[in-house]
Amino acid sequence: MQNNSDDSQQTSAASKAYEVLRDMILNGDLPSGARITEGKIATMVGVSRTPIREAIQRLEHEHLIVNKIVVKPTETELRHTFQVRILLEGYSARCAAMFFTEKDFESLAEFVKIGRTGSLDEIMRANEQFHETIVRASNNPIMIDIIESMKSIIYLFSRTVVTRERPFLIDEHETIYETIKAHDADKAEQLMNQHLQADLDFSLHFINN
Amino acid sequence: MQNNSDDSQQTSAASKAYEVLRDMILNGDLPSGARITEGKIATMVGVSRTPIREAIQRLEHEHLIVNKIVVKPTETELRHTFQVRILLEGYSARCAAMFFTEKDFESLAEFVKIGRTGSLDEIMRANEQFHETIVRASNNPIMIDIIESMKSIIYLFSRTVVTRERPFLIDEHETIYETIKAHDADKAEQLMNQHLQADLDFSLHFINN
DNA sequence: ACGAATTAAATTGTATACATTAATAGTGAT
DNA sequence: ATCACTATTAATGTATACAATTTAATTCGT
Structure with a gap:
């Protein structure tokens, strides 16, 4: 999926985290059913937990994550x-x-x-x-x-x-x-x-x- | 508006902050057009900025706040x-x-x-x-x-x-x-x-x- | 007095520290 | 072995500290 969001340049850590995490899910790098832990993702992406939390909140809003679990759409x-x-x-x-x-x-x-x-x-x-x-x-x-x-x-x-x-x-x-x-x-x-x-x-x- | 959300009891600081802030807006205590600053709200509600940020994110999703400004619906x-x-x-x-x-x-x-x-x-x-x-x-x-x-x-x-x-x-x-x-x-x-x-x-x- | 430039103040974004809660692993009794 | 209980560990929620921006204030030249 192409990135349409307007924050691809300004690279706030939260936006970057959002995109990375979302793409990991969409590509299957994080398989559906996988448990998301803030710490792990934080070190993966190379930022602190704070922006990761924000990213997760966004992805929960999109129903890609449901209480820390990568969604397996039924x-x-x-x-x-x-x-x-x-x-x-x-x-x-x-x-x-x-x-x-x-x-x-x-x-x-x-x-x-x-x-x-x-x-x-x-x-x-x-x-x-x-x-x-x-x-x-x-x-x-x-x-x-x-x-x-x-x-x-x-x-x-x-x-x-x-x-x-x-x-x-x-x-x-x-x-x-x-x-x-x-x-x-x-x-x-x-x-x-x-x-x-x-x-x-x-x-x-x-x-x- | 009555509170239907299921988190009214467990009183996580973020949920409490969300409810307080939302109600302040709905009651007009925070008039439309008012600038929201995390610090002020934090001391008001009696929690730190972290849960306030989460609350603001939720309210932005509801379009009650748009870039830190209380919305005045047109x-x-x-x-x-x-x-x-x-x-x-x-x-x-x-x-x-x-x-x-x-x-x-x-x-x-x-x-x-x-x-x-x-x-x-x-x-x-x-x-x-x-x-x-x-x-x-x-x-x-x-x-x-x-x-x-x-x-x-x-x-x-x-x-x-x-x-x-x-x-x-x-x-x-x-x-x-x-x-x-x-x-x-x-x-x-x-x-x-x-x-x-x-x-x-x-x-x-x-x-x- | 007005506007550009600079400085100071306030606010946000991010990282980190700590306290609380949830998950896991042992341990012992039946 | 299975279950209940405890001890340990891990993960989350919240607070705080600090750096980077943004916004407001002040100074200066015209």
């Missing part, structure tokens, strides 16, 4: 996350259909194109950006923030979806793109719902608990 | 919060219509009744519980958590709605209750949307920025 949890996502991104797709400009269409088209031609990493990134662009159409920072906070968990599974090459993934993006461009708000919402539901179902098929 | 911000609320509580009302049992109906009826007969504080509380009960119908901890995190901001305005006695507030609750009891999911969602929209519009009427 089927149920994934369903819950996607239910919220469907509501918020469905609404966002509706907004996109109503308010998007020519420039926005171009971005979306570009992400669809990369979805067809890019490398795996590029596809992952394009997938992410496609959804991000639509979410921004809500023009609602609260909503954007909520989706952002679910990104880590989402990432854990979008990897599955992309690397296992879920059928129709990009086709669906393209249809959504066209529907948004045609300003068909109802259909855009509906298609986004179906698209996310398909992502969820595909991911669930590969979950092993 | 019209736009309130609209954004309610947009999310409408999506999530609308869905929850739908779930309630589909899954609620006799016992749940009784709770709802009770909160409607208190809405008609109770003192101001009791009405506030009943209003809160009415919505809480419906949100729980989603049976989705992620969703419940998100609403919970918006509670402080919501509270700031539900006070206005109740003390200024918004017309039809309780009537709307009653209609929603009846619709849920009649298992009419579509209408329940629609009525909840309208109800929250009315709350928003009424609140906006008294906002002074």
Whole structure:
């Protein structure tokens, strides 16, 4: 997952710790179920426990850590996350259909194109950006923030979806793109719902608990 | 606002700090726009800066504090919060219509009744519980958590709605209750949307920025 | 008197020390 | 061997110390 946060430069110890710890979890360096101890992580990252605690608090907010244990997302949890996502991104797709400009269409088209031609990493990134662009159409920072906070968990599974090459993934993006461009708000919402539901179902098929 | 959090007993300094600070903001003891300084609050609450920092982080997550400034919610911000609320509580009302049992109906009826007969504080509380009960119908901890995190901001305005006695507030609750009891999911969602929209519009009427 | 430059004061971020609590490992009795 | 109990260890929560920033105040030149 690319780092979108704006604190990649200023490298406060807390932000650095957050990113390192998050990436360790997302990469599987810290396997799900593993116990997090502040001291260990602190020496790993090379800072004191104070900024580590802050990082852990952030990651607990993202549900990547639940009382000091690296989360092993269950089927149920994934369903819950996607239910919220469907509501918020469905609404966002509706907004996109109503308010998007020519420039926005171009971005979306570009992400669809990369979805067809890019490398795996590029596809992952394009997938992410496609959804991000639509979410921004809500023009609602609260909503954007909520989706952002679910990104880590989402990432854990979008990897599955992309690397296992879920059928129709990009086709669906393209249809959504066209529907948004045609300003068909109802259909855009509906298609986004179906698209996310398909992502969820595909991911669930590969979950092993 | 009554304290629902489960940490009111164990009184960790951080939780205590969180509650004190939150209540100071909600009561207006710390007026919106006020600058929060860790040291001052620490001596106020009688703990060190460490747990205060944790409390501030939590309150920033709830958007009650934004970079050390007590938030003064703008019209736009309130609209954004309610947009999310409408999506999530609308869905929850739908779930309630589909899954609620006799016992749940009784709770709802009770909160409607208190809405008609109770003192101001009791009405506030009943209003809160009415919505809480419906949100729980989603049976989705992620969703419940998100609403919970918006509670402080919501509270700031539900006070206005109740003390200024918004017309039809309780009537709307009653209609929603009846619709849920009649298992009419579509209408329940629609009525909840309208109800929250009315709350928003009424609140906006008294906002002074 | 006004604004730029410099100094002083306050505030935050991080590290560390200590006290409390939770987890682990022994020990002994049945 | 198993369970209860104690002793040990480790980990967390909180306080404090210090360094790095930020903010406010002061001085100076024009």
